[in-house]
Amino acid sequence: MSAGYFLEREKVGLEDLFKGLVTASHILHSNGIIDAYGHISVRSPDNLATFWMPCNISPALVSSPDDLVEYNVEDVSPVEKNVKPGYLERSIHGEIYKRFPAINSVVHSHCSHVLPYCVSGVPLKPMIHMAGFLGNNVPVWDIASHYPSGSKHDLLVRNTALGASLSATFKPATSAGYIYSKVRSAIPSQIAGAPPRPSHEPDHAVVLMQGHGFTTAAYGIEEAVFQAIYTKEAAKTQTTALTIRNAHFGHIVEGKIDLEGGGKIKSAKVKAEGGLKYLSEKEAHDACEAMQATIARPWALWCREVEVNPLYRNDCPGGED
Numbered sequence: 001m002s003a004g005y006f007l008e009r010e011k012v013g014l015e016d017l018f019k020g021l022v023t024a025s026h027i028l029h030s031n032g033i034i035d036a037y038g039h040i041s042v043r044s045p046d047n048l049a050t051f052w053m054p055c056n057i058s059p060a061l062v063s064s065p066d067d068l069v070e071y072n073v074e075d076v077s078p079v080e081k082n083v084k085p086g087y088l089e090r091s092i093h094g095e096i097y098k099r100f101p102a103i104n105s106v107v108h109s110h111c112s113h114v115l116p117y118c119v120s121g122v123p124l125k126p127m128i129h130m131a132g133f134l135g136n137n138v139p140v141w142d143i144a145s146h147y148p149s150g151s152k153h154d155l156l157v158r159n160t161a162l163g164a165s166l167s168a169t170f171k172p173a174t175s176a177g178y179i180y181s182k183v184r185s186a187i188p189s190q191i192a193g194a195p196p197r198p199s200h201e202p203d204h205a206v207v208l209m210q211g212h213g214f215t216t217a218a219y220g221i222e223e224a225v226f227q228a229i230y231t232k233e234a235a236k237t238q239t240t241a242l243t244i245r246n247a248h249f250g251h252i253v254e255g256k257i258d259l260e261g262g263g264k265i266k267s268a269k270v271k272a273e274g275g276l277k278y279l280s281e282k283e284a285h286d287a288c289e290a291m292q293a294t295i296a297r298p299w300a301l302w303c304r305e306v307e308v309n310p311l312y313r314n315d316c317p318g319g320e321d
């Protein structure tokens with residue numbers, strides 16, 4: 001097995017891909033990114049038009065190639081007939097692969113540590129170097145504005161129209177094109193795969209989903225797992241920092257109280273001490289670039305952790321890890 005499933009793309013066979021996809025599902029469960037819900041997929045190594053993901057079972061229980069299904073990117077229909085039922089939300093994956101040919105792996109998560117940033121209006125921003133890939137602006141996609149008429153309003157990305165809307169958020173028309181395309185262009189092509197083509201690159205590695213969770217897109221399985229795990233870690237750090245900061249410093253509200261108007265505060269200003277320190281744009285960029293080169297290290301640890309945990313079974317034949 002190469003160090004990465006796509007870092008040395010020409011060496012990737014389907015057996016290796018299956019084994020890696022099963023392992024990645026276990027790692028994401030082990031790290032609290034997915035529970036019975038959520039999923040990871042990977043593009044087929046030799047066919048841009050299809051991708052693989054587990055069938056509709058809990059990712060922790062995925063164990064063999066029989067649990068994996070190949071889908072067409074175009075409409076997320078199964079390539080083979082009579083396959084096991086799939087996840088409802090596979091259009092998340094299909095539409096990202098369709099829009100961004102350079103992307104080879106996608107993780108979708110409902111992680112509870114990230115959810116507060118999907119509902120509160122508080123922006124998720126990197127405070128730690130491990131999360132430089134977040135850039136200085138993580139978009140929040142609100143499905144409420146995009147339900148096709150007559151569809152269920154259950155927040156699920158049930159069809160390609162909703163998937164396309166979500167995937168477009170990874171590269172907004174008004175975006176300055178911050179993170180991925182620039183970092184990607186800095187990585188040697190033998191590591192990064194095909195030479196970068198800006199139109200194929202998302203500007204954001206992560207998109208939050210209002211009332212739902214988040215999705216991250218990457219160039220390989222390990223990178224997708226890395227980004228999912230450190231999106232969670234970034235959210236945990238930011239939440240804790242906000243909490244202790246507010247508890248320690250509190251807020252001072254200055255203004256006038258309008259007694260006749262029911263006691264409302266007029267012209268109020270909130271003053272806060274002890275502002276949080278986020279990464280600068282340059283720090284986020286450089287930290288992202290630095291960490292991209294180190295992903296093999298945590299990946300090896302995560303693989304071992306799930307290998308020795310009897311909950312997880314990986315019966316896929318394949319190369320050596």
Ligand SMILES: [Zn+2]
Nearest residue numbers: 089108212213
């Ligand atoms: Zn979901």
